Amino acid sequence: MRIAVIGTGYVGLVSGTCFSEFGHDVICIDTDETKIARLNKGEVPIFEPGLQAMIEKNSRSGYLKFGTDLETAVSNADAVFIAVGTPSRRGDGQADLSYVYSAATEIAAALTGYTVVVTKSTVPVGTGREVARILREANPEADFDVVSNPEFLREGAAIEDFMRPDRVIVGTLEPRAQEVMSAIYRPLSLFQTPLVFTSLESAELTKYAGNAFLATKITFINEIADLCEKVGADVHDVARGIGLDRRIGAKFLHPGPGFGGSCFPKDTRALFETSMAAEAPLQIVETVIGINEKRKKAMATRVIDACDGSLTDKRIAVLGLTFKPNTDDMRESPSLDILPELIRRGATIRAYDPEGMSEARKLLEEVEFCDSSYATLEEADALVLITEWNEFRALDLDRVKSLMKTPVIVDLRNIYDPHDMTAKGFAYSSIGRPQ
Known part of the structure; x- marks a missing residue:
């Protein structure tokens, strides 16, 4: 199958790469010429385990290409996947669908022959119908079906999730579109992956x-x-x-x-x-x-309590900044609520994250970033563990204690055993366990 993917963000890049791994001819399109140039040189703009190697392999084989020419890509495609961003709209929390609708308008002008247009982006109920309306209005002669095919990818495990999914949801009841989508996902039949066909609305809501x-x-x-x-x-x-x-x-x-x-x-x-x-x-x-927003902000209080109620002139070491391990994604990470509050209360922050510091530097300007776990700990009054990266799971606790000014650890991921930490001489605080 010939597939065009519009958008080379997280979803588009992972999906396009995995489709090429299935043996389909894939071209990923983006308006960002710099990003496309980087991808064509083998530079991957996001961190996702296994993605770099898969991109390099399928680019060499010719199954995966990157470009900016949407018209040519769409005109040659059996299926076009819309994988652009749908961020929260400022002010009301609704998904901003402007990128989706803009992509639909451009796709409409390039359609030739029967084409399945697939919304891979996460979109509210009714978006698929609106995409179909835009396509029909912009190109009344076009022969197409609109399908919803939501992604269920965990950052840090996206390749495995795509290649061995629990299920694939396909929102269309049109026989021709079902045939195309079945052909695209046929490689998953080896694992007997359920291919679930629903209405557009049901697929959109399922995500x-x-x-x-x-x-x-x-x-x-x-x-x-x-x-x-x-x-x-x-x-x-x-x-x-x-x-x-x-x-x-x-x-x-x-x-x-x-x-x-x-x-x-x-x-x-x-x-x-x-x-x-x-x-x-x-x-x-x-x-x-509401509970989740309050919880992230409340985590700073746990650190303050562990430091006897005051952070004035205290040096706090922080390990882990991304919202979860195995990603460089900082979006809505708890660290973005916790660290500014600690700074506001008088603390100096030194932090380290294996993959997230490039993005974190843009968001946490008052934080001093270090090049290793142990470098953050020098003369620290307390250590705060925010993200459970594997390399934080087996720290040399004797070395940790020798580097710190005060052996206080606030473990927000329950990486360590409270009894072991107490035996090592740490004042140890964790989540939901007897201290």
């Missing part, structure tokens, strides 16, 4: 509902963690106890400083706004949004 449910699980276990601290229970025992129930499942039951990233915050807000517009308000989702 938002899935992310909102996972965000709710995270928020639920975070609140249970707070309760555990009050009653002397261990949140990990509770999470294991409920997670072994197959109706609940163990994933997304790890307590922490709140969810962030490019999807959950944006998608929960957009879903709630959609529900309000439809006069069917999702009160659970509204509550999850």
Whole structure:
């Protein structure tokens, strides 16, 4: 199959690359000439494990190309995937669909022969119908179907998620479009991956509902963690106890400083706004949004409490800045709420992250960035662990203690065992466990 992918952000780049790995002829299009030039030189603008090697392999084989000529790419394609950004719109939380609709207008002018136009971007219910209207109005003679094919990629594990997904959701009831989409995803039949065909509206809503449910699980276990601290229970025992129930499942039951990233915050807000517009308000989702925003801000208080109530002239070491490990994504990371508050309360911050510091430098101007975990710890009054990168899981604790001015650790990801830390002589604070 010949595939054009419009947009080389996270979703477009990963999707286009994986389609080429399936053996399809793929061209990824972007208006950013600098980004395309970098990609053509083998420079990948995002960090995602395995992506660089896959891009290099399929570029060499000729299955994967990058360019700026949308018209030629679309005119030669069997399927065109719209994978542009849909950020939260300022002021009302709705998804900003201007990039999607702009792409649709450009695609319309380039359509030749039957083409399946696929919204891969995360979009609210009704977007596919509007894309179809734009295409038809701009090019009344065009022969096309509009399909919704939401992505379910975890940053840091996106290649595995794409190549071995739990399911593929395809929003179309049109036989010709189903045939094209079945051909595109046929390589997954080896793993008997369910290919679920639905209406446009059902596919669009499935994406938002899935992310909102996972965000709710995270928020639920975070609140249970707070309760555990009050009653002397261990949140990990509770999470294991409920997670072994197959109706609940163990994933997304790890307590922490709140969810962030490019999807959950944006998608929960957009879903709630959609529900309000439809006069069917999702009160659970509204509550999850509010609790999560408060939680990220409240994490600074834990650090202040660990430092005897004052951060004046204190040096705080921070390990981990991205919203999760194995990504360089800083979007809505808890660190963006925690660190500014610590600075406001008088602290000096030294920080390290294996992949996120380039972006973090743009967002946290008052932070001093270090080149290693141990460099951050020199003369620190406290260490705060925000992101659970693997290299933070086995720190030399004797070395850590020798470098720090005061052996205080605030572990917001529960990386270490409280008993071991106490035995090592640390004043150790974690989430939802007896201290």
